[in-house]
Amino acid sequence: MLKAGIDDLLREQEGMTTINRETIQAMQLKKLNRLLLAEKERQGFYADAGLPKQLESLEQLQTLPFTTDEDLAAHAGSIVMLSQSRIQRVLSDATSGTTGSAKRVFYSEQDCENTIRLFMAGLGELVFPGSRTMICMPFSGPHGLGELISEAIRRLGAQPLKVGCGLTYLELKKWMEEEQPDTFVGMPVPLISMLRVLGKRSLERALISADACPDSITAACEKILGSRLFPHYGSREMGLGGAITCQAHAGMHLRENNVIAEIIDENGRPVPAGEQGELVITTIGMEAMPLIRYRTGDYTRIIPGTCPCGSNVLRLDKVHRGTRQNVTSAGIQAAGVSMEMLDELLYAHPQLVDCSAAYIDTRSIAVEALITPGADPTQTAESLAQDLEKHFPGTDFVVRCREVKLEDGPMYPGKRSILQRSN
Numbered sequence: 278m279l280k281a282g283i284d285d286l287l288r289e290q291e292g293m294t295t296i297n298r299e300t301i302q303a304m305q306l307k308k309l310n311r312l313l314l315a316e317k318e319r320q321g322f323y324a325d326a327g328l329p330k331q332l333e334s335l336e337q338l339q340t341l342p343f344t345t346d347e348d349l350a351a352h353a354g355s356i357v358m359l360s361q362s363r364i365q366r367v368l369s370d371a372t373s374g375t376t377g378s379a380k381r382v383f384y385s386e387q388d389c390e391n392t393i394r395l396f397m398a399g400l401g402e403l404v405f406p407g408s409r410t411m412i413c414m415p416f417s418g419p420h421g422l423g424e425l426i427s428e429a430i431r432r433l434g435a436q437p438l439k440v441g442c443g444l445t446y447l448e449l450k451k452w453m454e455e456e457q458p459d460t461f462v463g464m465p466v467p468l469i470s471m472l473r474v475l476g477k478r479s480l481e482r483a484l485i486s487a488d489a490c491p492d493s494i495t496a497a498c499e500k501i502l503g504s505r506l507f508p509h510y511g512s513r514e515m516g517l518g519g520a521i522t523c524q525a526h527a528g529m530h531l532r533e534n535n536v537i538a539e540i541i542d543e544n545g546r547p548v549p550a551g552e553q554g555e556l557v558i559t560t561i562g563m564e565a566m567p568l569i570r571y572r573t574g575d576y577t578r579i580i581p582g583t584c585p586c587g588s589n590v591l592r593l594d595k596v597h598r599g600t601r602q603n604v605t606s607a608g609i610q611a612a613g614v615s616m617e618m619l620d621e622l623l624y625a626h627p628q629l630v631d632c633s634a635a636y637i638d639t640r641s642i643a644v645e646a647l648i649t650p651g652a653d654p655t656q657t658a659e660s661l662a663q664d665l666e667k668h669f670p671g672t673d674f675v676v677r678c679r680e681v682k683l684e685d686g687p688m689y690p691g692k693r694s695i696l697q698r699s700n
């Protein structure tokens with residue numbers, strides 16, 4: 278079996294010859310101490326927070342305070358280590374954070390370059406010279422996610438097709454017919470929706486990222502494509518690229534020269550090895566805006582042991598997105614249901630193309646679903662509602678279905694969540 282591209286990345290970027298847990302941790306401690314010292318010298322955000330200028334071991338990291346979304350919203354300017362002239366890109370998320378001010382993340386040119394290099398390692402497992410890859414990710418200008426993926430594909434000697442997000446099935450059909458892509462890069466629900474409406478056509482392989490991926494969607498996509506999916510994990514705070522899947526398909530190898538990962542319980546304490554908890558990241562490889570112990574709000578576990586591919590680079594298991602925020606929303610506390618849980622159940626029905634959900638009140642949820650042509654809307658709605666109420670006792674579901682049309686587009690433009698009804 279091929280060794281993961283992530284090992285080559287560590288050799289190339291960090292000059293490492295032997296890659297095992299000891300050498301990886303030594304590299305991480307060195308980079309972390311370089312960061313702490315730089316913060317002390319410039320009297321930056323973390324020096325103000327009283328952080329030491331050096332740690333003796335990685336375990337001592339657990340004694341430092343967390344960085345939160347509120348810190349990012351309120352202090353992004355003082356967390357940035359570079360002058361404005363060296364900032365290549367700012368990503369802003371006006372909808373997140375409880376303070377109402379936008380959370381901003383800054384990148385330097387080197388940060389973008391490092392992300393392209395990670396994408397090459399990840400994409401290189403399924404995109405080959407001559408491949409034609411449809412990129413169904415946002416294209417938000419230079420150095421945005423879509424552009425960085427495109428550049429990585431170009432450097433692999435393959436052809437990036439800048440499809441973007443939010444297209445109708447008719448528009449996607451045109452892309453498929455005219456460009457004959459063999460690989461797909463995008464979010465999980467848009468992929469299964471497209472496959473169920475249009476079929477696989479020329480597609481052979483897919484990389485999914487940027488949102489939670491329920492097992493039912495993975496299984497359905499893999500069955501139609503006839504190949505294993507390559508899930509990736511990333512977030513703005515870790516430079517968009519965080520963890521990539523190797524040929525073993527046994528978890529996602531973390532970009533350990535960029536991120537030190539910890540898994541904590543709800544009280545902020547480290548969980549025993551291999552157990553589930555919240556992912557906390559220290560981004561030692563980010564030049565513009567390194568973060569120390571940032572609580573991602575994402576839930577996962579670190580898979581113990583060496584990967585079947587032979588690599589000792591840490592692997593993240595499936596990531597459940599943003600559960601912390603969900604739990605704090607009153608609706609979900611009452612109902613105990615998340616969009617990911619709904620998707621898990623609903624996409625197990627092969628006629629489901631797309632769906633959205635909204636709270637009617639704290640114990641009722643309305644589901645709108647698009648189903649494959651030929652499926653009966655009334656019968657399907659009944660069967661979906663029965664299935665939902667069986668799995669989530671105590672919550673009422675009002676389900677409406679209609680047949681999908683080629684003129685339809687995705688019901689969610691980005692990440693999926695249960696909507697709060699405004700009316």
Ligand SMILES: [Zn+2]
Binds near residue numbers: 584588
């Ligand atoms: Zn591996």
